Structure formats: C-alpha cells, structure tokens
Amino acid sequence: MVALNHYLVLSAILFSIGTAGVFMRRNLITILLSIEIMLNAVNLTFVAFGRALGSADGQIIVFFVMTVAAAEAAVGLAIVIGLFRHKESLNPDSFASLKW
Amino acid sequence: MNDTAFYLFGAIAIGASLLVIAQRNPIYSVLLLIASFGALSGLYVLLDAPFVAVIQIIVYAGAIMVLFLFVVMLLNAPHEDTDFDERVHPLLRPGPMKLGAALALGLAAELGWALSRGGDTGAFSDAKVDSVAAIGRSLFTDYAFPFEVTSILILVAMVGAVVLARREDPR
Numbered sequence: 001m002v003a004l005n006h007y008l009v010l011s012a013i014l015f016s017i018g019t020a021g022v023f024m025r026r027n028l029i030t031i032l033l034s035i036e037i038m039l040n041a042v043n044l045t046f047v048a049f050g051r052a053l054g055s056a057d058g059q060i061i062v063f064f065v066m067t068v069a070a071a072e073a074a075v076g077l078a079i080v081i082g083l084f085r086h087k088e089s090l091n092p093d094s095f096a097s098l099k100w
Numbered sequence: 101m102n103d104t105a106f107y108l109f110g111a112i113a114i115g116a117s118l119l120v121i122a123q124r125n126p127i128y129s130v131l132l133l134i135a136s137f138g139a140l141s142g143l144y145v146l147l148d149a150p151f152v153a154v155i156q157i158i159v160y161a162g163a164i165m166v167l168f169l170f171v172v173m174l175l176n177a178p179h180e181d182t183d184f185d186e187r188v189h190p191l192l193r194p195g196p197m198k199l200g201a202a203l204a205l206g207l208a209a210e211l212g213w214a215l216s217r218g219g220d221t222g223a224f225s226d227a228k229v230d231s232v233a234a235i236g237r238s239l240f241t242d243y244a245f246p247f248e249v250t251s252i253l254i255l256v257a258m259v260g261a262v263v264l265a266r267r268e269d270p271r
Contacts, residue, residue: 002106003223007147008215010110014117016208021121023200029126029172033133036164037117040140043152051147054227056238059152063239066159067250071257073164077171078264084175 007048014041028080028090032073039069106146112139126172130165137161148230 014037021034043062050058080090087094116136123129137160144153229235239247 001223002103002146005215006106006110007143009212010113010143012211012215013114013208016204016211017114017117017121019207020201020204023204024197025121026197027126029168029175030121030123030129033120033126033129033168036133036160037120037136040137040160043156044140044143047144047147047149047152051149051228052224054225054229056229056235059149059229059235060239060243062152063155063235064246064250066155067253070159070164071253073167074257074261075264077167078261081171081175081265090175 004048004052007044011041011044011048014038014044026091026093028083028092031092032076032080036069036073039065102146105142109139109142109146112136113143127169130168130172133168134161134165137165148228150230151232151235 018034018036018038018041021037022031025031025034043065046058046061046065048058050056083095084090113136116132116139119132120129120136123132137156141153141156141161144150144156
C-alpha cells in the first residue's frame with residue numbers, strides 16, 4: 001500500500017536531481033529547468049501532506065508556488081536573453097565580471 | 101492498481117528528470133521535463149487532487165515550458181560551450197563542479213536517512229478534499245489577501261520581463 005512516505009521519498013529524489021542539475025550543468029537554461037524540477041518536488045510534498053491531513057491548504061499553496069514559478073521563469077528568461085545579447089554565450093562562467 | 105500506477109509514474113518522473121540534466125541539447129531537456137510534469141500530474145490524480153493535476157498540465161507544461169522552449173529556439177544555442185571535456189564523469193571534473201556533485205549526493209543521502217527514521221508510514225485517511233469548489237471557497241475567503249498579492253507579483257514580473265529583455269536603444 002502506497003502511503004505518505006513513498007511520496008516523500010520520491011519528492012526527495014526529485015529534489016536531489018534538481019540540486020545536482022543546478023550544480024553540475026554549465027548552461028543557464030538547464031539551470032533554470034533544474035530549479036523547476038526542485039519546485040515540482042516541493043509541490044509534490046505539499047499535495048501529499050495535504051492529502052494525509054485531509055486539508056485543502058496543500059493544494060492552495062501549490063497554486064501560489066506555480067504563480068511564483070511563472071513569474072520567476074519570465075524574469076529569469078528575460079535576464080538570460082539580455083545576457084546572451086552581450087556575450088553570445090549561455091555559460092554562467094562567462095558572466096563572472098560585475099561590469100562590462 | 102493504485103500502487104502500480106504510483107511506481108509507474110514515479111519511475112517516469114525520476115527517469116525523465118535524470119535525462120533532463122544529462123542532455124546536452126536544451127530543447128531535449130525542455131521536452132523531457134514536460135514528460136516529467138505529465139507523470140507528476142498523474143501522481144496528483146492518485147493523491148485525489150484533480151485541480152492541481154489539471155493546472156500542472158495547463159499552466160506548467162502548457163505555458164511555462166512553452167516559454168522555455170520559445171527562448172531556447174530564439175537564442176538558437178544548442179550546445180553548451182564549456183572549457184572542459186563533457187565526457188568526463190561529473191565527480192572527476194575540476195573544482196566547484198565536483199564539490200557540487202558531492203553536495204547533491206550528500207543531500208540525497210541525508211534526505212533518505214531522515215525519511216527512513218520515521219516508523220509510521222503515514223497511511224492516508226479517508227478525509228480527502230478533491231472538490232474544486234472547496235479549494236475555490238478557501239482561496240477567496242481564507243487566502244483572499246495572498247491571492248490579491250499574487251496579481252501584483254504577476255504584474256511586477258511582467259513589467260520586469262519587458263524592461264529586461266528590451267533593446268538598449270529603442271529608436
């Protein structure tokens with residue numbers, strides 16, 4: 001019988017994959033995608049806990065997390081476009097200087 | 101039946117997420133992440149949260165990921181330009197990357213250890229909230245203020261994205 005713990009373990013695995021992606025990839029787009037994986041892992045935790053406690057609050061917080069994720073993706077991608085115009089590169093190591 | 105579906109969707113979510121960070125071409129990464137979100141949506145259905153399952157598909161896979169795909173195709177930079185050999189195992193790469201990989205492994209081990217200590221498996225009760233009406237009522241009464249603040253957040257993000265992505269000298 002699948003219970004709360006199974007969902008928490010799955011969520012922990014997904015969150016770790018997202019963390020590994022942020023640290024190991026050298027591409028701004030892939031780093032943003034890894035952050036989305038981490039946000040979704042947390043969403044899964046919220047919904048699983050909401051189900052276990054018999055409350056709607058978990059699903060409502062997921063709604064807010066999705067809103068923030070949409071705002072973050074819009075602003076983050078705008079910054080990526082701006083950076084790409086300057087350096088013609090998506091490697092975060094090439095944006096090490098504060099001023100150009 | 102439900103257990104089989106959980107393991108199936110969980111395997112798809114983990115496999116697709118692993119491939120997202122293993123791919124070198126960002127377009128494949130975005131498409132695999134959409135597959136992962138589809139599997140997560142199935143998990144939400146199993147958790148009796150149809151509202152979340154549907155907005156996961158419509159908002160996340162439909163809007164946010166399409167925005168990512170649009171930017172990837174707009175920038176047209178399919179390959180990562182790194183100053184080291186991509187074929188080297190991540191744990192053998194130089195400097196901070198090795199440290200980051202070790203840190204992620206440490207996080208996974210720590211989360212697994214913490215979760216294995218609980219004796220109670222947390223079996224689900226019968227008190228489930230699966231009606232969209234209940235969620236909407238709660239959203240517009242108890243959470244009315246955060247809901248309104250969200251609209252300001254969206255507005256600020258919209259203005260910020262327009263300003264940041266604008267050309268330097270608009271003639």
